[in-house]
Amino acid sequence: MVPRLPSIEDDSFQIRNVERGARLVCCNLTKTILQMPRGNLEGIRHRIPILYHAERLIEEEKYGIVFQMLRKNKINLNLICDINYEKFKRNVAKFIQQNLRVDYLDLFIMGLDEEESKELEFLRPRSGEDVIKRKFAEISGVKQKINEICDLMRDELVKLNDDKEYTLPILTTYVKKTPQQLIEALYLVKDLKVSEKNVERKVIPPHLNPETMKKEKKEKRVYYEDALEYICWLVDANKLYNVALQTYDFDLVTMVATQTQKDPREFLPYLNSLKEMEPEYMKFKVQYDLKEYDLALKEISQADDKYFDEALAMIKKQRLYRQALRYYSDKPELQLKIKISFAGYLHDRKYYEEAGLMYKYAGEYEKALGSLIETPNYEMLFAVAQYLNYNKEDTHKLALEYSEKLAKEDNTKREAGIVLAKYHGHGDEVQRQAIDLLIKTKNYFFAIEKASEWNKKEFIDDEIKSGVKLAYELKFNDIEKRVKEYKEKLLRLKIVQHNKKHLGSINALTIGNGAFDAETMSQSQLSDASMTSGQSSISGLSETSKLSQARVRMGKSKKKSKKKKKKKVPKENSPFEEEMLVEFLEDISVEKAERDEVSNLMKTLVYFGYIDESVYLHEKLEELMKLTNTKLWTIEQGDILE
Incomplete structure (x- = not known):
């Protein structure tokens, strides 16, 4: 990216109008006389010369002069x-x-900003590297500049704060940080109050001193009342x-409450009630009242x-189960109650698999089984059943009940067949039912495996084959x-696009006195329209051939709706036929799940000796995949590209 200087159209570029006929008298580093x-x-003080002069002064480390100049000209001090x-x-x-005045330091700290000053663009062109760094900072959300400067300035100010003169800038550094360090700031105020026990505050009269006829100077020391009022x-x-x-x-709380003019009838009874509690419970009560659960x-x-x-009631109400398991890790008996409560909460919210795991974690195997039976995770279900010492009869009964439940839903019939074959498999009726479910869910090789295990060759030769x-x-x-x-539909799309391009109307279906039909189109060069994957070429149509390699229609990357929408069949000669045809063709696709299904079916065909059928199926799928890779767009989209 080529470095770019700001133009006069930018918001940060200010223009000043002057009277026509004005003459230039003189011009120094920062000021022009007209x-x-x-x-x-x-x-007139031009901003750009001031900025360049400020840059030179900063290189010479004359920060005091720069501060005064930028402040006088109302330029961002971040510069x-x-x-x-x-x-x-x-x-x-x-x-x-170089800037020892307290108000100057406060002004500088409060004016700090994470973003770079806009005036910086006038000093150096913005390169591609600067843009990338700024974008990265915005995306990552990392804020370091303010915190770093506040920490550095506080360290230096503490060294100069022996007479408590720079307390206010130090407090400002705590407040300005992200996140704010208000607790540290309040402790500093409290320490300030402790250090004033043996200090008598000097009262400065508002009038002049009768002896010197001058106004007396204020003390540089900052007292805790002033510091608290400042915060x-x-x-x-x-x-x-x-x-x-x-x-x-509570002393600090009382001090802050008094300064912020809180009603003593409200906060004093509350503080007194807290003082009567046990320390840990008192801390809990404070955080609970502040909604810091x-x-x-x-x-x-x-x-x-x-x-x-009381803790468990709050855990249930505020749903703090994960935090509770961590905080009560050293109290196993109480943690067990939290696990059971958490599992019940998950079960009520229909997170059955997670509920089953939590019940198992708590040792409640019966309840775990009750939750897991609502899920298709049969491995976990029968693993938990082992903890209940199920015998063969119990396992068969559970498998039969569980498979019947799974077979009711289309998306879990595969698991129903596996459960019935793997965990039951006794009796001709059950075996035949299991094989039937496995065939319906296209789990052929597992069906063959189980039939061989049961010595049921007739299942392989009859049902499975x-x-x-x-x-x-x-x-x-x-x-x-x-x-x-x-x-x-693809041929129809080419006809519609040809008519729309050359006749100017999608409803015109005749050329001169002769009919322009699908047969005429196919006899022309349109028969080679797009039977190769990856490109769409339309021979003989000079106008539309320009579009064939211009642009892939946008929208294939968009997520499809979860609910299956009914396909809209394009109506011939309708005003939106072209758009509907494109949309219809894009809906015809070969997903990975279908490719895997065909691959599994081909292997099974080969296993049974249906070699030719396997080859035919493969060729037909390849043909469909090549067709669906065709690039499609409307005439209007092609015109935009041109």
């Missing part, structure tokens, strides 16, 4: 660190030394109170076991029908 026609002088980010991180201490301006008062509660420090569960899991019923031959005939006829249908 003389208007009526004689007055006007100074100071964005111009050379790595160099700024190395020179954070120098930046603070309240930056953070919502209710949020700050909730964070203070999570520290479990995960943290509340963690706290109550460390409390006495007498609170378990005839079932395979019938399956071949049905599948061959189905594929042949789809091939014929595809060819007919």
Whole structure:
């Protein structure tokens, strides 16, 4: 990608109109003086020269001058660190030394932004690498710039904060971070309050000193009331109170509640009730009232076991089963109750397989069997049955009941046949029923295996062999029908497109006095329309031949609807016949499941000696696959490409 400079059409490029006839008087690094026609002088500070001058000053590490210049000209202060980010991180201490005013530091920290300054585009063209980096940062969601600068500035400010002058910028670094570190900020305020026990606050009168006739200077030290009030301006008062509660420090909570003007009739009774509780239960109550249920569960899991019923009620209500299993891992008896409750919840939500596993994990094998019998996972079902010491009769009874349940649904008949053959298989009636289900679900080789195991050669020679031959005939006829249908609709599509292209109307079906029919089309070069996979060539149609290699119709990659929609048969001479034909042809496809089915059927045919039938089926499927690989589009789409 070629580097691009911003143009005057960009939003960040500001244009200033001046009077016609103005004269240029002089121009320095950052300012231009113009003389208007009526004689007055006007100074203009152009943004681009200012930015280039700022870049030179930053290279010279004159951060104080840059800060004042950008602030005066209302330019984003992020530019100071964005111009050379790595160099700024190395020179954070120098930046603070050159901007020691507290309000300047607060202004800079609160103005930090993860995105690069727009003004940076005027200093360096945006290359392809810059675009890729920015897109990656947006997708990944990684936010490092603000956190890194806040940590670096806090480390330097703490070194200079012996007289508590830079407390406010330090608090700002805690609030600005993502996520906000409000607990650390409140602890800093509390430490500030502790350090003021032996300090007397000097009262500064609003009037002038009668002796010096000058206004007395304010103290540089920041007191805890001022610090707390400052945080309240930056953070919502209710949020700050909730964070203070999570520290479990009631002195700090009282201090924040007083500062945020909470009603003492509300918070004092609540705090008094918390003080009377056991420490672990008190922490649980705080987190529960704040709706931090995960943290509340963690706290109550460390409390006495007498609170378990309350914990279990919260687990059920807030569905915290996974967290509960982790927090109660060192209390097996209580964890067992959670497992059983979790399994019941899964069963009620019809997650039967997961419920069966959880019941088995809890040692409730009967309940596990009751859940797994609702799933087609027969391996897991009979594995759990072994824990109940089932004998042959019990296993046969379970297999018969389970297979009857599976056979009621079309999508589980395959499993029904396997269950009946594998876990029962006794008696001619049951064996014949199992073989019948296996044949219907095209599980031929397993049927042959079980028939051989039962010494039932007549099953192989009669039921299975005839079932395979019938399956071949049905599948061959189905594929042949789809091939014929595809060819007919494809030919019709070429006729419609030819008429639409040359006659200008899809309803015109005659050329001159002669009829233009399918036979005429097939006798022309259209017979070779698209019988090869991967390309569609229409010989003899000069206009449409340009479209054949232009574009693959969009839409094949779209997900098909789960519900099978009824196919719309295109009506001849209708206004939308072309679009409907294309859609109809695209719906005819060969999925992987069908290819696997045909492959399995071919192997079975070879096993029984039907070599020719296997070859015919393969050739017919190949023909259909080649046809369905044809590239299709409408005339309008081809015109767009041209």
